[in-house]
Amino acid sequence: MGASLETARRLKSGGEPVSLRPGTAPAPEAVRAELEKILASQTFRTARAQANFLRYVIEETLSGRGDQIKEYSIGVEVFGRGKSFDPRVNNIVRAEANRLRTRLAKYYDTDGAQNTVRIELPKGGYTPAFVEETSSAPPNRARIPSWKVAALLFVFLVLAGSGTVLWRTRAPRAGVSAKPSIAVLPFLNLGGNKDDEFFSDGLTDELIDSLGSVPRLQVVARTSAFQFKGKTLDIREIGRKLTVRTVLEGTVRKYGDRLRITAQLDDTNTGYRLWSGSYDRQAKDALAIQREISQAITSELGVALATGGSPSANASSNLAVTVHPQAYENYLKGVYFWNKNTPGSIHTAIGYLQQAIAIDAGFALPYLGLARCYTGLSVMTATPAAEVIPKLRASAQRALDLDSSLGEAHVDLAEAYTFDFDWSAAEQEFKKALALSPGSTVAHRWYAYYLNKMGRLDEAMAENKRALELDPVSPYMAQGIADSLYAMRRYRDAIEQSQKVLALDPNFALTRQGLGMSLIANGEYPEGISQLKLARQLMGSDPWLDGQLAYSYALAGQTDAARQVLNELLRQSRSGGVPALAIAEGYIGLGDKNRAFQWLEKAVSNHELHLGLKDDPLYDTLRSDRRFAGLLHRMKLT
Numbered sequence: 001m002g003a004s005l006e007t008a009r010r011l012k013s014g015g016e017p018v019s020l021r022p023g024t025a026p027a028p029e030a031v032r033a034e035l036e037k038i039l040a041s042q043t044f045r046t047a048r049a050q051a052n053f054l055r056y057v058i059e060e061t062l063s064g065r066g067d068q069i070k071e072y073s074i075g076v077e078v079f080g081r082g083k084s085f086d087p088r089v090n091n092i093v094r095a096e097a098n099r100l101r102t103r104l105a106k107y108y109d110t111d112g113a114q115n116t117v118r119i120e121l122p123k124g125g126y127t128p129a130f131v132e133e134t135s136s137a138p139p140n141r142a143r144i145p146s147w148k149v150a151a152l153l154f155v156f157l158v159l160a161g162s163g164t165v166l167w168r169t170r171a172p173r174a175g176v177s178a179k180p181s182i183a184v185l186p187f188l189n190l191g192g193n194k195d196d197e198f199f200s201d202g203l204t205d206e207l208i209d210s211l212g213s214v215p216r217l218q219v220v221a222r223t224s225a226f227q228f229k230g231k232t233l234d235i236r237e238i239g240r241k242l243t244v245r246t247v248l249e250g251t252v253r254k255y256g257d258r259l260r261i262t263a264q265l266d267d268t269n270t271g272y273r274l275w276s277g278s279y280d281r282q283a284k285d286a287l288a289i290q291r292e293i294s295q296a297i298t299s300e301l302g303v304a305l306a307t308g309g310s311p312s313a314n315a316s317s318n319l320a321v322t323v324h325p326q327a328y329e330n331y332l333k334g335v336y337f338w339n340k341n342t343p344g345s346i347h348t349a350i351g352y353l354q355q356a357i358a359i360d361a362g363f364a365l366p367y368l369g370l371a372r373c374y375t376g377l378s379v380m381t382a383t384p385a386a387e388v389i390p391k392l393r394a395s396a397q398r399a400l401d402l403d404s405s406l407g408e409a410h411v412d413l414a415e416a417y418t419f420d421f422d423w424s425a426a427e428q429e430f431k432k433a434l435a436l437s438p439g440s441t442v443a444h445r446w447y448a449y450y451l452n453k454m455g456r457l458d459e460a461m462a463e464n465k466r467a468l469e470l471d472p473v474s475p476y477m478a479q480g481i482a483d484s485l486y487a488m489r490r491y492r493d494a495i496e497q498s499q500k501v502l503a504l505d506p507n508f509a510l511t512r513q514g515l516g517m518s519l520i521a522n523g524e525y526p527e528g529i530s531q532l533k534l535a536r537q538l539m540g541s542d543p544w545l546d547g548q549l550a551y552s553y554a555l556a557g558q559t560d561a562a563r564q565v566l567n568e569l570l571r572q573s574r575s576g577g578v579p580a581l582a583i584a585e586g587y588i589g590l591g592d593k594n595r596a597f598q599w600l601e602k603a604v605s606n607h608e609l610h611l612g613l614k615d616d617p618l619y620d621t622l623r624s625d626r627r628f629a630g631l632l633h634r635m636k637l638t
Helices: 002-012 026-038 048-062 070-076 092-109 145-160 195-209 222-226 235-242 283-301 326-336 343-359 364-380 385-402 407-419 423-436 443-453 457-470 475-487 491-504 511-521 526-538 541-554 559-572 580-588 593-605 617-622 628-632
Strands: 117-120 129-132 181-184 245-253 257-269 273-282
Touching: 002 257, 026 048, 026 129, 026 273, 026 343, 048 070, 048 092, 048 245, 092 117, 129 511, 181 195, 181 222, 195 222, 195 245, 195 283, 195 326, 222 475, 235 245, 245 283, 245 511, 257 283, 273 283, 283 326, 283 628, 326 343, 326 364, 326 580, 343 364, 364 385, 364 407, 385 407, 407 423, 407 443, 423 443, 443 457, 457 628, 475 511, 491 511, 511 526, 511 541, 511 617, 526 541, 541 559, 541 580, 559 580, 580 593, 580 617, 593 617, 617 628
Parallel strands: 181 245
Antiparallel strands: 117 129, 245 257, 257 273
16 A cells, blocks of 8 residues: 555645555546546446536546545536535535446446556545556456357347347437537536636637537527536436537636646437547637637538538638637636626626737637627617717627638628618628528527518518527527517517516516517507516616606506606706617607607617617507608618
8 A cells, every 4th residue: 555655645746646556556648548438438428417526526636636625616616506505504515426436336347347547436535546457467357158149149140131230329319400410518617716717608609609600510509508507417308408419518627828628529319429539738729729629529520611621611710820818818708798798797898808909909709709799788778879880890890801700790790781771781791690600699680680670570580480499498589589479460479479488587688578568569558567667677777668668658548657757768868878769669659749750860860779660560650650751761761
């Protein structure tokens, strides 16, 4: 045991592998190779919880922190428990550790019986032990009697003669896509700093975007993929929920100026591992690693871009360029805050993206991020178009100047053209976006919004359905179907669709708002107003929503309540920040057409975003007035 104790001491000082029983302590590379064998084995293929557990304790140990592995850190880092996790109350780590020990023992009795490197998790702790057998004698193996070999051979020949191939991949289960499809699950942050989570999340986002550029590969969008963050469902169950054939998952460890990234691709039909890779590089190579993973995935799935290449042939040219690590980090922080999707977080994101550009002005992705943020501000706030559009257009164009393959930059340019009422140019940009990024839910959803504005309701529905296919559990994409039904005047169907969305996420404010307007349009005023009030509680103060509330109160005969909301909007408008369209809606509900048209004229002059005059049922009472035709003419919609 003397040699084993010495390796244990080296572990604490220098991160060497530890051996707790006779044999030689294997090199870190040998331990990692054995880990990949274990995780790819029949025993571990579907055991995601134990696989993540094992990977975490091994990486911590090889990094010299084996003596710091505690039950609390495993609960938080591996099993996604919050900072309030109390191991004394919740025994998940102890229970999973026992399962892991049992599974390791099973592995070395079966798949790994001949392996010379062995990994164990000794009882009483969470620091793994590694050993490499030094005996020249081969590991003990049970001898298969010759009669059994003959019998097995006979069975094989019979099956082969009947056309049966034992190792052929089984047909997809019901509910799983038959075409190449993938979900990129949130990569696990194995670093000790929770603040580095933006990096693992950001890498996941970038892989989703990169793989989304492959025309014949269906890639599940972020919202649906990220619902599994911190969860340990069986791969096959995830495949069923997301209707995908494969799942990509991995880990990220950031230490100093270096990165260690592991990735693995699993078949959701069988649970088998199709591919795995490990990358230990400098942080500045993060984008190159992303490219290599994307190339490996498309090669494994047998899909390619229209040009016949892998994602590198059409994906961001930035992937071939070394980016300043601090610029990349600031970019990922910007994406992280953008995804929080609030006005405050968007302003924070803009700050990080601008810092990224200041460090590396030749890096295209931060410009794309800025364009996305400016579009977000135009949607979530009453920021004047004259302020937003020049910044949006300049950022999107600069992104494309640096990298012509960024499909979503064309979505932002399309939005800029819609503000200009240049509908033809906008559609050209949407089509460019979809050609470059066919898997972009953003492109499909915003194109649907554009088509609704054009009155092309059937086409809009088709785009909304495609967005939902790509992001099957996203409440935003599911609400797009309800929005199309509302524009088609199919109010009862729209109500039912919104209710389905709320069954998934009862706190999704946009669906409460959409459901409220569908109920109002269907003449169910008390129920509609109730939903709009719930939306306001979830959303906070929002002038667009207040305009709809004033409209709804008026239709319900609650004139005093309608005027109270409308007067408050008028008061706020004197200091700016209230869209003219919101005030016009209040007057429409009150039946005051003259004032309604006065404010609609202002809304058109301001090129306000939500001007859905051609499709929104809210304006139906004005359509017979010649002034309405004049508004459509000014917007170049006639």
